[in-house]
Amino acid sequence: MSIFDFVKSVGTKLGIGDGAPQADDLKKELDSHNLGTSGVQVSTDGDKAILKGNVNDQSAFEKAVIAVGNTLGVSKVEASELKVGNGAAAAPVLYTVKKGDNLWKIAEAQYGRGNGAKYTQIFEANKPMLSDPDKIYPGQVLRIPPLS
Structure with missing residues (x-):
C-alpha cells in the first residue's frame, strides 16, 4: 500500500x-x-x-x-x-523539510557532499508547487529526483 x-x-x-x-x-x-x-x-x-x-x-x-x-x-x-500508465508507480524519494534547511543543504544531504549546486534539480522537480527556491518551509515534503 x-x-x-x-x-x-x-x-x-x-x-x-x-x-x-x-x-x-x-x-x-x-x-x-x-x-x-x-x-x-x-x-x-x-x-x-x-x-x-x-x-x-x-x-x-x-x-x-x-x-x-x-x-x-x-x-x-x-x-x-x-x-x-498501465502499471504501478515506483516508490518515490521524498524529503520533509526541517527548520534551517535550504535546497542547497538538502541537495548535499541527498546527493552527497559537493553536490549542493544540484539543488536546481530538486527545485525543477517540485515545480509548479515551488515558485521560488528560497520559499520552502519546515514540514513541507519535496520530491528528490535521481541525479541526471
Whole structure:
C-alpha cells in the first residue's frame, strides 16, 4: 500500500477553517498545477486524502502526491490505486523539510557532499508547487529526483 505521511499543521490553506479539506477542494488544488492529473479522482477519509486513477508518468504521480499532501489539514495521502500508465508507480524519494534547511543543504544531504549546486534539480522537480527556491518551509515534503 502506498501511504505517504505529511505534517497536518502546515501547507497550503484551502477554504475556511482549520479542519480537514474537502475532496472537491483538494481536486481543485491538484488541477490548478496543470500536472496532467485530470484522470485522478480525490476522496477523503478524515485527514487522509485518497488518490485513484491514472497519470502518464512517475513525475506526475509524485507531484500529485505532494501537491495534495502539502495542504493544511492533510496528514496522509494514500495512492495505492493511483497508476502510472498501465502499471504501478515506483516508490518515490521524498524529503520533509526541517527548520534551517535550504535546497542547497538538502541537495548535499541527498546527493552527497559537493553536490549542493544540484539543488536546481530538486527545485525543477517540485515545480509548479515551488515558485521560488528560497520559499520552502519546515514540514513541507519535496520530491528528490535521481541525479541526471
